[in-house]
Amino acid sequence: MVLQSWINIENHLNEERVTTNISILNEKIRQYIRRNFSNDPKDFMRVPLMLITHPPPKIRFDDVIGIEEGRREIMDMLLMLNDFYALKKYKIKPPSGILLYGPPGCGKTLFAKAIAGEWGVPLIHVLPSDINSRWAGETESNIHHLFRFAKYISPCVLFIDEIDGIGGSRDGIQWRSERMDLSQLLTEMENIACHYPPVLVVGATNRLEDVDFALLRPGRFTKRIFVGLPNKNERVKLFKLYAKERPISNDVDFEYLSEITEGRSGAEIENLCNNAARNAWRRWRHRKKDGEITYRDFLDVINFRVKKQGVPIYR
Ligand SMILES: Nc1ncnc2c1ncn2[C@@H]1O[C@H](COP(=O)(O)OP(=O)(O)OP(=O)(O)O)[C@@H](O)[C@H]1O
Ligand SMILES: [Mg+2]
Structure with a gap:
């Protein structure tokens, strides 16, 4: 051969x-x-x-x-x-x-x-x-x-x-x-x-x-x-990548979002961004204003509770 x-x-x-x-x-x-x-x-x-x-x-x-x-x-x-x-x-x-x-x-x-x-x-x-x-x-x-x-x-x-x-x-x-x-x-x-x-x-x-x-x-x-789970910096980049073409308000702290999403994959982060966008869309549809995706939208969809020691557990 x-x-x-x-x-x-x-x-x-x-x-x-x-x-x-x-x-x-x-x-x-x-x-x-x-x-x-x-x-x-x-x-x-x-x-x-x-x-x-x-x-x-x-x-x-x-x-x-x-x-x-x-x-x-x-x-x-x-x-x-x-x-x-x-x-x-x-x-x-x-x-x-x-x-x-x-x-x-x-x-x-x-x-x-x-x-x-x-x-x-x-x-x-x-x-x-x-x-x-x-x-x-x-x-x-x-x-x-x-x-x-x-x-x-x-x-x-x-x-x-x-x-x-x-x-x-x-x-x-x-x-x-x-x-x-x-x-x-x-x-x-x-x-x-x-x-x-x-x-x-x-x-x-x-x-x-x-x-x-x-x-x-x-x-x-x-x-x-x-091909492993993204580290903190990579999660920031992933959030920014999926936020890039969406109307995002200026107060979104990607660093913090990345900190509280340890252990999540790229696909999950993409899904989080998508769900945050859906929340913003629902608000916009009902009130016809405030079309931006806010920090709150992200925090709501991340849906975590913090253990007493401060370690986040994801559901
Ligand atoms: N490292 C990454 N960079 C950019 N986007 C990513 C990354 N990881 C995942 N994604 C997003 O998640 C989606 C799903 O990822 P992909 O299908 O490549 O995962 P996979 O490793 O092949 O998963 P599986 O083992 O289940 O097949 C991608 O289409 C992309 O949108
Ligand atoms: Mg695959």
């Missing part, structure tokens, strides 16, 4: 950078479907469901708060993937897999989209439910088609969300077919590492312990990035 990878790189040596021409890509998608599937609706059902974000997503790393170390490493990775000459000179095997893990609502899915946006390539976003099938052998075939399609439109980011749903540990699996699905995924991951133009496979899970050990070995998900 390594040999093939170098041959592929040789073929691309005339290009300086990986570029994605939008019209070519559209045509590629059409061609792929035309070549692989007939017009028969039954046949078309065999195309694994996937959400293709193309042109590349508009989300950038700046839209994601936190994950500083992770974004530096990924920026480095993307530069490496774009540099054919260096890869050849130093005989570097390009990185092919990134696994994002951490508690729910902390920005894994958002970050995966930002990777594609930052790299400027299309994003294929799939969930286990898009490829899992109850018919024997069909899940494997879906996984195969998915990776084949990704190679076809490469360079691209193939994002498998909630990957524990496909790449779950074999320890708990009873059915032979499920083991086969995992083996298929392992093989495809291995093969895609040698493909050029590159396909970056990004997986996300909030149950790292459930992901099969074989998927975590170097060559598959080489890079693992923890």
Whole structure:
């Protein structure tokens, strides 16, 4: 496989950078479907469901708060993937897999989209439910088609969300077919590492312990990035981000709001801002004045009680 990878790189040596021409890509998608599937609706059902974000997503790393170390490493990775000459000179095997893990609502899915946006390539976003099938052998075939399609439109980011749903540990699996699905995924991951133009496979899970050990070995998900709960500064930034385009009164103290929301995820903070905005809207609707979102609105929705020692408990 390594040999093939170098041959592929040789073929691309005339290009300086990986570029994605939008019209070519559209045509590629059409061609792929035309070549692989007939017009028969039954046949078309065999195309694994996937959400293709193309042109590349508009989300950038700046839209994601936190994950500083992770974004530096990924920026480095993307530069490496774009540099054919260096890869050849130093005989570097390009990185092919990134696994994002951490508690729910902390920005894994958002970050995966930002990777594609930052790299400027299309994003294929799939969930286990898009490829899992109850018919024997069909899940494997879906996984195969998915990776084949990704190679076809490469360079691209193939994002498998909630990957524990496909790449779950074999320890708990009873059915032979499920083991086969995992083996298929392992093989495809291995093969895609040698493909050029590159396909970056990004997986996300909030149950790292459930992901099969074989998927975590170097060559598959080489890079693992923890996406954790935001710290105090990051919570201030999150509040400001979600308040940015809303009419907010000047007295809102984001520092204090951040202090009393320790342990809350990005998604929860977004939800708090949304609920505060709903309170303001209700007031505005009834009185037709005072349209601003006040400090009180935020405090009301944060809904906390303070223990005697002063440690907030959240309901
Ligand atoms: N670090 C962050 N920066 C900016 N927005 C965030 C961040 N974390 C969460 N959000 C907001 O919360 C929403 C949900 O986050 P996201 O879907 O990325 O979480 P997740 O980690 O994938 O959760 P899950 O594990 O449940 O899938 C995002 O669309 C975004 O609006
Ligand atoms: Mg997610």
